Each structure stands twice: as structure tokens, then as C-alpha cells.
Amino acid sequence: MASSQLVKVTCMVVVLMVGLGEIIPLAEAEIPCGTVQFTVAPCIPYLRGPGGPVPAPCCNAVKSINNQAKTIPDRQGVCRCLKSTVLSIPGLNRASLAALPGNCGVKLSYKISPSMDCST
Secondary structure, eight states: OHHHHHHHHHHHHHHHHHHHHHHSOGGGSOOOHHHHHHHHGGGHHHHHSOOOSOOHHHHHHHHHHHHHOOSHHHHHHHHHHHHHHHHHSTTOOHHHHHHHHHHTTOOOSSOOSTTOOTTO
16 A cells, blocks of 8 residues: 555656756756655665665666766755765665765765765
């Protein structure tokens, strides 16, 4: 019962995001934090686990966000979003989190952590 509710809510969020994306062009503003969180959600089970190979859906999400964040404001916004999200999810393996971009072939100038500086 709860999983069917989750599917309905997820579908509604996707429809709203697609609809709003056509009304509000992303080229003029930062990538919304909700979009970042929704995109990287497949990484949460991996980041709560003991490590091992990164699942393809997670790496695809990391690459997608990296490809979308072209401007400095976009990258700073993604950084702030990831920082606040990391702080709000209990049980994340911080070593796996810091290594995630590199393990997915994405080069960042910073490590993802609760102490990262998003102003640079």
C-alpha cells in the first residue's frame, strides 16, 4: 500500500518538474535543490551501505547533475544543496560519499562532505 503511494507521489513530482522546467528555463537560474535531490536519490542506498562498486543508476545521476551544472552559480547551488542534504540524511558512509564522484569518473575540485566550502 505504501509503495503504491510512493509511486504516485514520485510520478506527480516528475510531472511537475517537467512541467515547471518548460515554464521556468533552467539556463537563467540555479538548478533547484529538489531536482538535485531527486536526481541523486538512487545513490542513497549505496551511500548507506558498506561500499563496493557504485551502482550504474547512481553514477548516471552523478554524471547528469555534473553535466547540468555548467555555470558557477549552478555549481555553487548544487554544492549547497548536497551539503544540506548530506547533513540531513543519517547513516551515510562519508568515505563513500567523498569518493563517489571520482568512482563515477567525475572530477570535482572539492570532496563532498558536510564541511565543504560552496563559495569557491
